[in-house]
Amino acid sequence: MISKGMTTMAIKQINLKKVYTAIYQEKETSKLQLVQSLQMGLSTVSQNLKELEDQELILKTGYLESTGGRRAHLITINKLARTSIGLGILKDCIHLVHVNLYGEVTHKQTHPIPYSDETPYYQTIGKLVQQFIEKNNINPDRLLGVSIAIQGIISSDGESVSYGPILQNDQLKRSTLAEFIPYPCRLTHDSKAAAYLELWHHQELDSAILLFLNENLGGAIMTHRKVHNGLQMRSGIIEHLSLNKQGPTCYCGSRGCLETYCSIHALVSQAKMSVPDFFEKLRAGDDHCQTIWKTYLTHLAEAIRNITVIVDGVVIISGHLAPYFNQEDLTFIQHYLKEIAPFPLTRENIILGIEGKYTPAIGAALYNIADYLKTMMV
Ligand SMILES: [Zn+2]
Structure with missing residues (x-):
């Protein structure tokens, strides 16, 4: 019985992911188009759409061009259902970006703050992240996390900077930043985050x-x-x-x-x-x-x-x-x-x-988006 129950659950999950994936990839679709492209029954598609809608993961944004009869709803992903913030730390400034589920930048900002590997600097960073969220009406409940792109090689466990002669931040730990940023924090090497952005775009x-x-x-x-x-x-x-x-x-x-x-x-x-x-x-x-x-x-x-x-x-x-x-x-x-x-x-x-200059911050933010999409897509 347990095995049968688990299997049904698993199939339900896979169907939900299939529907989400198709909408994400199509960008704009309709119930009937999903039935055709997924070769799935109308009632199964309807159930999954309802569940995704209840979770506010998709939106009905309008109507398809009418081809006679009842007009079909246009279905899209709710791009802001989950979002991510990227923080680029440089010697003389910081960059902040907010990206949606398609990796599109919705807000960006630069602050001319010189880097210093000391507590007041990290406190300021925490405040600026919080201000960025408030000023741009970013919903904190939908925020997957804050990814920090920094100059310096990051240890393989992602917990600290292992080589940082430019910023002299050899001792910097992820936990130090996390202390002042009340969201899941990730530490990344800026040039590797830049590379990740290119993989996303291409x-x-x-x-x-x-x-x-x-x-x-x-x-x-x-x-x-x-x-x-x-x-x-x-x-x-x-x-x-x-x-x-x-x-x-x-x-x-x-x-x-x-x-x-x-x-x-x-x-x-x-x-x-x-x-x-x-x-x-x-x-x-x-x-x-x-x-x-x-x-x-x-x-x-x-x-x-x-x-x-x-x-x-x-x-x-x-x-x-x-x-x-x-x-x-x-x-x-x-x-x-x-x-x-x-x-x-x-x-x-x-x-x-x-x-341009926002590249590492955007690339870093995308790590969170990609991790989330992996859990939602097949
Ligand atoms: Zn050299």
Whole structure:
């Protein structure tokens, strides 16, 4: 009897998930369309729709175009039934984003607060998260959690930062943040969160390398649609790829790392102006800026050449600088690679990230959404 009961429960659960999955994937559908696409009886579909509606997981948002007879309800996922907050921590500011079940950003905000690995800073972060929730009328009962993307390698159990020379946050623990943020907290490496965002946006991606062009450089490697962590979470740390042993000293202690050529820090130090000013002058044809930019792109291409020898994948240019790139820049990289790489890279295999400075915070928030959807979908 127990076994039979369990089986019935399991079948009910699977049917519910099938209906939810179909609505999620179709984005807009109707009861009859579900009956046809799922090959499920009308009464079973009706029961499941009622249950999903009772749980406020789906919405009847309007009517389908009438084809005669009674007009059918348009059914969609309630995108705000569960949501997630991403918090990006950087040396000089924090980014906050709120995303829905489709990974769409509904609210975002930046606060210019310098990082400090001390209690008052974490208290402030907790207050800002709370203000963000209140100001934007985010329903805390529907919040899956707050995911924090931070510079620094995260331990494999996700509980602490294991390497953090930039923010000097080697001792930071997830629990310290959780003390001031009263929601489930997750700690993630910012460049890996950025990579996760790209996997979300590009369902066709299998293997890829991510160049994360921020104040400090970052990177990630993706294989079989997963961010590669490695033995100690250090895979894809391309910022320390050595381009020149006699080059400038990197914060890691080595010389000539990619960080010293392709981080925003390196670009801005050379140009002696802010990123927006630099690109304004560059696009207006300023010679000095053009020379700096060509050198920058050359170094980036050299790094791509070396990484694509190891991982045969799509190249994704992401992070704060990505929105400043234009087609000409990508063509320059592609042409230079033709000269220096054993295998050319086709233009469609270079992707530009679109979320700019908010990339890690959004990517981090998506981990919660993905975990939730795994429980709801088949
Ligand atoms: Zn280095």
